[in-house]
Amino acid sequence: SDATISTWHVKAGDAVKRDQNLVDIETDKVVLEVVAPADGVLAEIKHDEGDTVAADDVIGIVEAGGSAGGSSSKSDDSKSESSSESKDDGGDNEVAGPAVRRLLGEHGLKPSDVKGTGKGGRVTKEDVEKHVKGQSSSKSSDSSSKQQSSQPAVSGDRDQKRVPMTRLRKRIAERLLQAKNDTAMLTTFNEINMKPIMDLRKKYKDVFEETHGTRLGFMGFYVKAVTEALKRFPDVNASIDGDDIVYHNFFDISIAVSTPRGLVTPVLRDTDRLSIADMENGIRDLAIKGRDGKLTMDEMQGGNFTITNGGVFGSLLSTPILNPPQSAILGMHKIQERAMVVDGKIEILPMMYLALSYDHRIIDGKQSVGFLVTVKELLEDPQRLILDI
Template identity: 75%
Template sequence: MAIEIKVPQLPESVADATVATWHVKPGDKVSRDQNLVDIETDKVVLEVVAPADGVIGEIIAAEGTTVLAEEVIGQLVEGEGAAAAPAAAPAAAEAAAPAAATGGEALEVKVPQLPESVADATIATWHVQPGQAVTRDQNLVDIETDKVVLEVVAPADGVLAEIRQAEGATVGADEVIGIVMAGATAAAAPAAASAAAADSDNDTEVAGPAVRRLLAEHGLQVADVKGTGKGGRVTKEDVENHLSKKSAAAPAAAAAAPAPVLGEREEKRVPMTRLRKTIATRLLEAKNSTAMLTTFNEVNMKPIMDLRAKYKDEFEKRHDARLGFMGFYVKAVTEALKRFPEVNASIDGDDIVYHNYFDISIAVSTPRGLVTPVLRDTDKLSLAEIENGIRDLAIKGRDGKLTLDEMQGGNFTITNGGVFGSLLSTPILNPPQSAILGMHKIQDRPMAVNGKVEILPMMYLALSYDHRIIDGKESVGFLVTIKDLLEDPHRLLLDL
């Protein structure tokens, strides 16, 4: 027998309440007096308990819904009614999707194993929706950690039947986030979609009685207000926000003055991605935990520009690589690191760790933020290998394909703000590294050369370093070495 789950009597002077938290879901077995749902008013939180042993058949009012006293918010099937519960459950959004994928084997879509030291991850983007056909190894969803983005692919051909963890949810390794019905087709999906559309057209499903009453008082229809509640339900707050925007726009529209009418001023609040939060934390850590100082110099880029102009076509044809500036920068930095080992070192507690290898982090701008993948053993790479390596890292960064191994390590960082037009900056250290080199925009400037003024393509260099390990003499000498090598690139090629 089906028993109604109702909102209890509300305290005096309280007109309505909000469904705060459901502690059960359709199909769950419950016992008499078990707390099923919390109802929140502006004064107290009320617990609604099970009137008898049984199974939850249907949840009518989702979390966030505004409800009245004695309003029916769910149904309980009394006794061992597990078989009866699924019949009532199709009204729930979660049950509609699997119906579109009948006739196949249910396979779990799980979060992959996370990198070491990564405790959890965030669902970034679902690329398919319930009811859509998928093919084996098709990317279904991107999982974002604070270091890399992991792709989760379909385990077989079939239909995505269910999404269990929505975008923005925090998940752990091996957690089930969706269901794929292997071998199923999407033929049944339109039926489920049409049923969902019919539900959305029904005002009683989209808004509770209190909300419909508020809409009626202001001459509004449910369709006039965008719902932000679960399943697109319209909440009391949605109506109030709609009314406040409408009232704010009215004075401007009614103003008799000939001044131009400004549109609505809107704000958009978006949660930080994990990568952005990690970047923020690390930048703050670098400022607070190091004795950071920046020294500057400038370099005449004409010799390198002349060399590129002369050999770039032949270089590209021979090595299938573009002869850019970054190859020269990396070569010059590698040579300078050999001469100044303190700059290639790092602090570990009370020890200084000198690295006898040359792994250089290259700052790459991606849609998710700035990342610093590592180009390893740069002392063993040719100019063409450096250019190809940087290109590959940049493409992987843009497409979110960088691996954890490519992101870890690095003894020194090069960042090139010049590609965005930056003339001068003070780059922030990339801990535990001790120094970072900022390259900038190449710009023609009048320079004094042998007593005469010449217009030369000049670029500012900025070296930020940790003064705890690198003294001023070493930092200036390091930067001057880079300047000398870039102004006479033949030294790089001849190893002088």
């Protein structure tokens, strides 16, 4: 329904080509590119970076067929219009954009009151915020001078930087609070011996990559094991809708992906029909799209279960938080060699902790532990994944 103007890639008056990316707009989940509808000139930018716009708002005007330096009559007209406007508002339009003027109005300021640091002396939002903070600090300096005199002096650089939260980060915060407040979340743990899978990867990784054109990682095994466990424990693949329990007869698994903008969970669909090679290719594509900000809304929506792999960042153990309306999330962690007792003897084995967070309203302890033990058994004996036993 609405979005935030993230980045303008062209300026007003620049020549543009058809399908050229003009501006990025950021929604709660994805970054969308707005492209030029035809060859021409970006005649006007109606909303600056940082503005919130509705779905039907006009954010800029492209004049089809125009050229950046070929519209002299229009430029003369625009000059006369801008000069007449400047008489009314004292040249404010020349030194401040619409969003900045609106911010100035909220604080009862004029552009001439603020020192502009932008191109050509233009006043930016940061300039206004800095000016307002300076005013408030000067007003409070007298009242706080006595307190400051009694406090010890602090040396060194103690500057602060304040930046607004992105829409994605705001949405993540809302979802995390929703999961905390609306679910009866509990976490159960187990550990697995990763040596069988590591031996299998070492033996077949080269021929696997030659055959399928993708690297043989761990995520393919994780997704395969989780899919098989979901078949055996349908409550873990279900969700609560009001007073009803919705059982899903398909297997769409969300994969947590870290991006420069924050953590997102794109969906790998119909995993029961995919081979390990298909899963590895799908996960790689989602990770690349997430990194480049190319994920679509369809790729972000849905999902019945989530896998998050904090082990890639070195996490040894954690309690993952639910991804509503899903009922469970599986956390994979760092593989670390530990001394384990095997048949009465101590062996050094590559071990990994598993953590399953689940909604206790729908999943009981018996089901959660059974699900986690099934994942453990399948990963510790990967041949069972192939034989479906």
